[in-house]
Amino acid sequence: MNFTEFKEQYFDVDMTNERLRKRIQYVSVYGILFIVSIAMTVINILTDKGMLTWMVAAFAVMCAVNWCLVKFLDVKGMKVSIGLFTIEILLLFMYFLISGNPEGYSAIWVLLLPSCGMLLFGRKTTVRLSMLVFVILIILLWTPFGDSILQYDYSDSFKDRFPITFFSIFILSFVWETIRLHTHWELEKLKKDYQQLSLHDALTGVYNRLGLFEHEKESKVGESQAVLMMDLDYFKSVNDKYGHDVGDKVLMCVSKEMERVLDNPVCRWGGEEFVSWYPEGLKDKDISEKFRKSVEDLKIEIDDNKTISVTVSIGEVTTNEKISLEDLINRADVCLYKAKEGGRNRVVKEKD
Numbered sequence: 001m002n003f004t005e006f007k008e009q010y011f012d013v014d015m016t017n018e019r020l021r022k023r024i025q026y027v028s029v030y031g032i033l034f035i036v037s038i039a040m041t042v043i044n045i046l047t048d049k050g051m052l053t054w055m056v057a058a059f060a061v062m063c064a065v066n067w068c069l070v071k072f073l074d075v076k077g078m079k080v081s082i083g084l085f086t087i088e089i090l091l092l093f094m095y096f097l098i099s100g101n102p103e104g105y106s107a108i109w110v111l112l113l114p115s116c117g118m119l120l121f122g123r124k125t126t127v128r129l130s131m132l133v134f135v136i137l138i139i140l141l142w143t144p145f146g147d148s149i150l151q152y153d154y155s156d157s158f159k160d161r162f163p164i165t166f167f168s169i170f171i172l173s174f175v176w177e178t179i180r181l182h183t184h185w186e187l188e189k190l191k192k193d194y195q196q197l198s199l200h201d202a203l204t205g206v207y208n209r210l211g212l213f214e215h216e217k218e219s220k221v222g223e224s225q226a227v228l229m230m231d232l233d234y235f236k237s238v239n240d241k242y243g244h245d246v247g248d249k250v251l252m253c254v255s256k257e258m259e260r261v262l263d264n265p266v267c268r269w270g271g272e273e274f275v276s277w278y279p280e281g282l283k284d285k286d287i288s289e290k291f292r293k294s295v296e297d298l299k300i301e302i303d304d305n306k307t308i309s310v311t312v313s314i315g316e317v318t319t320n321e322k323i324s325l326e327d328l329i330n331r332a333d334v335c336l337y338k339a340k341e342g343g344r345n346r347v348v349k350e351k352d
Contacts, residue, residue: 023070025119026078030085034060044102050100055092062088082121086129089113093133093217097140100152102201107154111166115172123177130170137163175189178180201268202327203248204255212267212275216325224281227325228262228288233311233344235272246302250310253300261291275329281318288314288347311345318350 037060044053066085069077111134117126140146141159147328154162161170199211207215228241232238232254251272258266258274266268267275284290297327315335317328331350339348 019075023074023078026065026070027067028079029116029120030063030070030081034067037063047102049102052099052106055095059088059092086121086125090094090129090133094136097137098149098151100150100154104152104154104158107162114166114170115176118173118177123174123181126177127174130166134163134167134170137166139220204268206255206259206274207265207267209267209269212265212277213325216266216277216279219279221322222280224318224320225328225343226278226282226316227328227332228276228278229269229315229329229336230274230276230291231313231336231340232272233340234311235310238308238310242302242308242345246308249302250300250308252308253298254295255313257294257298258291261294262287269329275332277325277328288316288349292345292347313339313344314347315339316347316349 037056041057041060043052044056062084066081069081069084071077073080093110096109100107110133114126114130118128120126121129140150141154199207199214201208201211219229232250235247236252238250251268255266255274256270258276262276264276264278267277269275292312295312296308297309299309301307313336315332315338317332317335319328319331335348335350339346342348
């Protein structure tokens, strides 16, 4: 794998995808720890550290196993590796603390648990794990029982300060992870709001043009497909007579009626024009006429004592051809034009 492929696989990805982000984290951490463990094993061999060499070498092997689990078994492998890694870390840290090899230095690795654990295991699991390690530190460094099993003579200053240092790092890590999670949730909310605004009409809540074509990309087209193109009749006169506030209310009421009657995604194509695309064709061949009649019967309240009615003209196209949605809409627009020319408040279907 060259650098470009590595960059595309591990960095040019959607990090808002939590599962993918965690998978990349685990693969990266296991890989880095494997390299570090191998390097430390070599150093331990050269400095003749005995048991420490075997412990670090075993940890390197387990990191390689965990890396393979996540890399090749994905979600199932990740769950298994998390359990294994938790046990491995606890056992290794216990050995570091009790043995003190070399010269008490290895115990310092324990301080990585709170910050790295928050990213790897999540906040809840890391809190439990850190509290367990903190209790172990108290027992080993502050009690006579701990003194009896420690194999290294830590200084009194180290024993007094190390648990407090660990706990301080844990608190800082917890606060930072809480801030990170809150920021992540806010960004996710903003992302959803942005998607809603970018794909939907701000007034009616139905799709806009971009939303309709994004919907097309995600939809499976059947042997037959259909488009209804709808336009409110004399809508300009509604705005002129009652004002744009009433015009907006009419658009919102009619669009809700569309969603109810058509039972299909609707797009505000522009102004008072709407489109509904059926990628698998019409199940109800009379749906256009039913909707036209429902709009004709609709009473829209504009104040406490007054209602108004509107009508709609519809162009309908059904085809078995493999054509684009844009071409299908253009053909439906021709039918709509004929419906308006023919007197409005009617349905015109394209003849096969």
